Amino acid sequence: SQQGEEDPQALSIQEGENATMNCSYKTSINNLQWYRQNSGRGLVHLILIRSNEREKHSGRLRVTLDTSKKSSSLLITASRAADTASYFCATALTGANNLFFGTGTRLTVIP
Amino acid sequence: EAEVAQSPRYKITEKSQAVAFWCDPISGHATLYWYRQILGQGPELLVQFQDESVVDDSQLPKDRFSAERLKGVDSTLKIQPAELGDSAMYLCASSLDRASYGYTFGSGTRLTVV
Numbered sequence: 001s002q003q004g005e006e007d008p009q010a011l012s013i014q015e016g017e018n019a020t021m022n023c024s025y026k027t028s029i030n031n032l033q034w035y036r037q038n039s040g041r042g043l044v045h046l047i048l049i050r051s052n053e054r055e056k057h058s059g060r061l062r063v064t065l066d067t068s069k070k071s072s073s074l075l076i077t078a079s080r081a082a083d084t085a086s087y088f089c090a091t092a093l094t095g096a097n098n099l100f101f102g103t104g105t106r107l108t109v110i111p
Numbered sequence: 112e113a114e115v116a117q118s119p120r121y122k123i124t125e126k127s128q129a130v131a132f133w134c135d136p137i138s139g140h141a142t143l144y145w146y147r148q149i150l151g152q153g154p155e156l157l158v159q160f161q162d163e164s165v166v167d168d169s170q171l172p173k174d175r176f177s178a179e180r181l182k183g184v185d186s187t188l189k190i191q192p193a194e195l196g197d198s199a200m201y202l203c204a205s206s207l208d209r210a211s212y213g214y215t216f217g218s219g220t221r222l223t224v225v
Contacts, residue, residue: 004153030210031210031211033213033214035216040219040221041219042115042202042204042216042217043154043204043214044216045214045216048212048213088153088154092211096210097142097159097161097166097167097209097210098156098159098166098167098210099210101153101154101155102153103153104152104153
């Protein structure tokens with residue numbers, strides 16, 4: 001069963017705008033990771049945030065984590081058409097050895 | 112840049128036939144995972160290896176699925192017999208050490224059972 005839920009399920013924006021995706025999870029975590037998947041391809045690791053961190057940046061990506069609310073957000077700034085993909089959050093649960101993936105957000109960036 | 116190799120890229124098989132997928136992880140990655148992804152959903156773990164040992168196969172349908180990682184390097188996932196409901200993307204991933212690091216995924220095998 002899916003441990004994480006992304007919101008929204010789908011998002012369509014104009015090139016240059018910012019895109020924000022949210023992830024909620026159910027149980028205590030060691031870390032939370034975000035992945036991108038282009039249609040019909042494998043997933044690509046974007047960023048990992050540990051449970052004792054609140055915010056991380058990587059290029060145009062900004063990830064926040066609120067463990068009290070069991071939620072995370074991924075912000076993509078100045079979006080490009082090439083950012084069009086599905087984005088998944090994945091949680092490494094406390095005491096578990098693997099990742100549980102959410103249901104994904106389908107992002108479309110219109111040129 | 113190092114990649115996780117998977118083959119075949121696509122596979123069409125008739126139900127009740129046997130099918131096998133192969134994965135070669137990044138050199139030095141001790142942990143290897145097989146995930147199944149149904150269209151429109153997130154990946155779900157089938158089996159996890161640490162070196163050559165199975166760490167978690169609780170979600171693997173063992174009556175028809177089997178997986179091995181001989182010598183702790185490459186891995187094979189087999190389905191016998193295939194069922195219509197097995198149509199999905201099968202993804203292999205590897206990591207340095209379990210879920211403490213990001214995973215590197217292969218491009219996957221798209222299986223269609225007819």
